[in-house]
Amino acid sequence: MGIHPEAMRFLREWVKRRSGILLEGKEVMIESRLTTLCSQVGLVGVEALLEALKTKPDSELATRVLETLTTNETFWFRDHYPFEVFRTAVVPEILEERKAVKRFKLWSAACSMGQEPYSIAMLLKMHFPQLDKWQVTLLATDLAKHVVDKAALGKYDHLEVNRGLPAQYLARFFQDAGDQWQIKPEIRNRIEFRTLNLTEAFVLPADLDVVFIRNVLIYFDVPTKRAILLRALGSLRPGGYLFLGAAESIYGLDLPLLTVNAGKTVYYRKAK
Amino acid sequence: VPSESKRALVIDDNPVDRLVLSGIVKGLGFGTEESEDGQAGLDRIAREPPFDVILVDWNMPRLDGIGFLRGVRASPKGSKVRIIMVTGETELSSLRKALEAGADEYLMKPYNREAIQLKLRMLGLAV
Numbered sequence: 001m002g003i004h005p006e007a008m009r010f011l012r013e014w015v016k017r018r019s020g021i022l023l024e025g026k027e028v029m030i031e032s033r034l035t036t037l038c039s040q041v042g043l044v045g046v047e048a049l050l051e052a053l054k055t056k057p058d059s060e061l062a063t064r065v066l067e068t069l070t071t072n073e074t075f076w077f078r079d080h081y082p083f084e085v086f087r088t089a090v091v092p093e094i095l096e097e098r099k100a101v102k103r104f105k106l107w108s109a110a111c112s113m114g115q116e117p118y119s120i121a122m123l124l125k126m127h128f129p130q131l132d133k134w135q136v137t138l139l140a141t142d143l144a145k146h147v148v149d150k151a152a153l154g155k156y157d158h159l160e161v162n163r164g165l166p167a168q169y170l171a172r173f174f175q176d177a178g179d180q181w182q183i184k185p186e187i188r189n190r191i192e193f194r195t196l197n198l199t200e201a202f203v204l205p206a207d208l209d210v211v212f213i214r215n216v217l218i219y220f221d222v223p224t225k226r227a228i229l230l231r232a233l234g235s236l237r238p239g240g241y242l243f244l245g246a247a248e249s250i251y252g253l254d255l256p257l258l259t260v261n262a263g264k265t266v267y268y269r270k271a272k
Numbered sequence: 273v274p275s276e277s278k279r280a281l282v283i284d285d286n287p288v289d290r291l292v293l294s295g296i297v298k299g300l301g302f303g304t305e306e307s308e309d310g311q312a313g314l315d316r317i318a319r320e321p322p323f324d325v326i327l328v329d330w331n332m333p334r335l336d337g338i339g340f341l342r343g344v345r346a347s348p349k350g351s352k353v354r355i356i357m358v359t360g361e362t363e364l365s366s367l368r369k370a371l372e373a374g375a376d377e378y379l380m381k382p383y384n385r386e387a388i389q390l391k392l393r394m395l396g397l398a399v
Contacts, residue, residue: 080393158362158380162387166394167378171368181364 003031007050011069014053019143020199021070021219033068067144070219074112076165077119078214079246081265086120086210087127089262090241094209095128097239102134105208109198109232110216111140113160114151118183120212121190122173137205141196152193154183198228204235211236215245226253233257233270242268277303278397279321283313283340284329284358289381293327293358296385300398310335314343323353325397327388330359330370338373345374354395358383
């Protein structure tokens with residue numbers, strides 16, 4: 001088997017043009033996911049899929065291919081420490097800074113299947129009950145429609161809940177749904193889910209307090225990375241907080257951000 | 273096993289499950305002991321140095337996981353140890369029952385090494 005190198009090049013360029021995402025060195029993932037997609041849609045092989053992409057670039061199948069190749073598996077409370085510092089330092093500071101207006105706005109920029117925004121919403125509910133009296137806006141976006149739909153459904157199987165969801169949270173914020181578990185409406189209704197392509201111009205609520213843009217910038221080249229962060233910073237209030245993925249940094253991007261070292265993790269603040 | 277290793281106790285009546293779980297925990301740097309049911313686990317805890325973490329099955333003869341949790345939480349040597357229930361019971365009512373009986377964490381079978389590692393990390397026990 002194996003996808004022909006030329007076909008692989010076509011695919012990588014096609015995905016980059018459509019989404020800005022770079023798939024260098026991801027040949028194994030590409031082949032495995034496309035093989036699965038072929039069997040789902042009844043195509044005999046990846047070659048047939050590529051032929052369909054070339055002849056009908058705007059078909060629903062093309063959308064499926066893009067979504068298949070740009071979706072990440074993810075964790076609850078991914079990397080643990082950013083959420084610790086969010087709970088122990090960032091939220092208490094925001095409660096103080098915003099107590100006059102009682103407004104708290106967050107954006108989860110690459111929400112994938114929903115684990116990140118739900119982790120944030122559950123953490124806020126569990127530890128900051130006073131926020132029930134605040135106007136809290138939590139926007140969650142991702143590139144792929146089927147991913148955002150799955151996130152909004154908030155239903156997870158046993159392998160997914162085993163990936164870092166603390167038992168106390170599962171017990172309190174989920175309900176049984178056959179052989180799966182579904183997030184309760186009290187948490188689901190706190191989040192607004194939308195599709196959004198980070199590489200295209202986008203409009204966000206102004207005056208965001210916190211932006212989570214984690215484990216997605218690694219897929220972009222430096223100019224694209226910088227452009228995305230500049231747009232995000234345009235909506236972040238002065239002094240607002242930015243969280244990146246554990247393997248990501250703002251090094252060399254020349255952005256108006258201050259780095260805060262917080263033990264086992266770092267986060268950033270927009271210059272005032 | 274280096275003497276400074278953290279100590280884990282794996283309690284399961286199924287020898288294969290016990291071996292697999294024990295192997296994963298050992299691979300994560302723990303020294304492990306094994307017991308074949310809740311009562312044997314309680315006996316071992318009473319006579320051995322304290323464990324850092326206990327991974328216990330639910331359905332076992334003699335004394336099941338819930339009975340074990342209640343017993344260990346009532347004993348002076350077991351009030352602080354971290355306990356993960358590892359079970360095929362997947363209803364949330366079961367999960368809540370285990371938490372009420374004293375489990376710190378809950379992991380549903382089947383699981384993999386990553387899931388175990390994440391649970392240990394949540395309890396401050398693994399990198």
